Amino acid sequence: MIEAFIQHIRNKSLLDPEKKYLLACSGGLDSVCLGELLFISKIPFEVAHVNFGLREKESDGDENFVKSLAKTWNTEFHLHHADTLKIAEENHISTQMAARDIRYEWFEEIRESRKLDGIILAHHEDDQLETIFLNLTRGTGIEGLYGMADRRGQLIRPLLPFSRKQIQEFAAENKLVWREDSSNKKTDYKRNKLRHDVLPVLYDSSEDARANLLTSLNRLKDTGKAFSGLFDLWKSQNIKDSEGLQTLNFKGFIHTEGATSLLYFWLRSYGFNSIQAQEIYQSCLQGMAGKIFESAGYLLNLDRNQLVLAPKTLSFEPIEISENDLGFKIPEGTYEILKLSGQTELDKNSQNAMLDLEQLTFPLKIRNWEEGDRIIPLGMKNSKKISDFLIDLKVPLVKKLGVKVLESGDKIAWILGFRIADWAKQTAATRKTLYLKKR
Template sequence: MLNEFREHIENHFPELLQSRFLLACSGGLDSVVLAHLCSELGLDFSLAHCNFKLRDIESDKDERFVKELAEILKVPCFVICFDTLEYANEQGVSIQMAARKMRYEWFKSLKKQHSIKTLVTAHHADDNIETFLINLSRGTGIKGLTGIPSKTNEISRPLLAFSRLQIMEYAKQSNIEWREDQSNKETKYLRNKIRHEIVPRLKELHPTFSNNFRITQKYLRQASDISDGHLNQVKAKLFTIEGELIRIPIEPLKVLKPLDAYLYGLFNEYGFTEWEDVKLLLNAMSGKTIYSKTHRLVKDRDELLLSGSMDKVEFNYEIDESTDHIDVPISLSIVSVNNIEETNASVLYVDKETLKYPLVLRKWQKGDYFYPFGMVGRKKVSKYFKDEKLSLIEKDSQWLLCSSQDIIWVVGRRADDRFRVTSKTKKAVKIILN
């Protein structure tokens, strides 16, 4: 297996030959064998072990084993202990989800701290079969059937080409010791049930099942690549990106066939899963909104507007008189000037003596009004938004620059006439939206 592994690394993971990486090691068979293989090839790596404190003394023995393994292989070792039960209760998630979230956040911080680009995990071919069956049982699209990717921008899985049997045989031939997690034998977890009851039965029915499965997944990945290429072309044609907002015309969406498949392909990456709701949105009243965990999709006349689903910000940001620049929540420069030059949507001049500090940057609120420059009298901000035909997302994204309770500027759109520079102005302030 060592020679096959060496060739596999050279052909598919050359980056592991060129730079240091982090190897996640539980102390179990797969990660221990992977550590030995990497050591045999003289690769530059460090071990990283998480003690989740879920198996009492056994968890501590795992930790001790990994530390001793690092000494044997003469590689650095990072170890962390988690109170997994407490975290799971606080977050309201399963123990498995809690462990996953904590370990990957720690891996990410380790990589950043030590300038390491790649995390290497010991997922193998049988893990891929289990993941395929789990996704299939829950219902999924073609992406869910392509299995675990062998490589992403941050994670490499060089053992995916090898089966558990191959790994076990190499360990025995090389007299490699490892730790057995007895919980892996319990079938109360879905993955373990598939591992111990379903996969062996499939291999019994079809002796060539593992090889057939790899070939099938290869075809699925190729089909997925073709699908992705086409969907990227559709997105390039229909999705117009404006900062953090994406505009999608509805009529061209409606003619796509099969519509459900296209909606899945176009919006799945944004967390949307209820395709009937997305489809109904195409014919809904303007302003209708649906949410995923990360995004929101709004019907706005003849368009869909896609953006992050953050709640409307209610914080007020104060700007002291001595402040000449801010970057949060938006980038503004505020400087005193002697000369008045040409203005535009991003540049505003105001009479400094009319300002009351600290200035306040905030979102609009019900009842807000201002005196739009170039108009007579006051106008409600909500009415101004309506007249300007702003979408719900644009309204929620709009910032107001205020002096006390008075609006100076609907930032980037319209100034308030009360603060304009006149012939009586002694000092002027130039405000720039960067």
């Protein structure tokens, strides 16, 4: 196994004899064998062990054992005592999750403080298969088939191509001793149940079941990576991004095979799940215009023939602007307030407003628009409901929710970002202009 191990770490450029690493060592079979392989291969490493305090004397025995191993390997030993149960309770997570968080955070602290070149973990082929099946039971989709990577960031797993059987044979050949964790025999944890009860039955179903399973999973992983590349191309061609909104025209996916997956891969980073992706697709097929879907921070609106994605509008308390204010700040940006005299060149940018100062009543107020609000849009003589004005401009519902108005007395002087009121415009008679300019 030693020759295969050295060849693997060379081919994948996983470990370098000129660098030094941190080995996470529990004292069990896998990490002991990995430490021995590193020692024989002359890969410099230090040892880190966490005593989680979950098995009393057994945990203390593991600690002493790993400490003696570090002496055998003539390397630095790092130890961390953790109150795992307390941390799990305080963070409202399982003991297993707490233990995972504790060890990875501490390993990284050691790596940084010692300026080491990576954290070496003893996960092997059987662990990989268990992880993939666990992912499938959690509904993680095709990416759950990827399992663990040989290297991800600072975490290095050089044993992934090797089975538990190969590791056991290496230990026997080299007369290695290790510690047995009694909790590994319990089947009340999902991973242990898979390991002891489920996967052995699957492997025994035929002589080549395990080998065929690994081959199939590798092919599925490659298929997943191909899909990921095709998705990136589809996204670049179909998702439009403008003024904080993302839009997807129905024609970009509605009759495409795998449309639900395309929607999910687009929306998942914004907090939407696969079930919502299915519901969104069905709503599009049924032409349910106006329907809104929500995640923690985003809204997705079925707007006519497209989907529109936008961040949720932050709650906004109305603000007042006095005659002497020099500026104001709203979620959409910061504005300067300038007072200009005489004839002034008109700023046609809809993000800014130039108003006849003498027509305004202070204090002015900026607030979210409300149903029933009306405005006399620039160039018109009659008032119009703001809701109808926004509909005419085909403003998506998710953007409408955040539209703000500038109120002067009991009249709307400006729909921010869209149009000023005709009564508040500059004319030939204007002597002073109030210029609201977005920075």
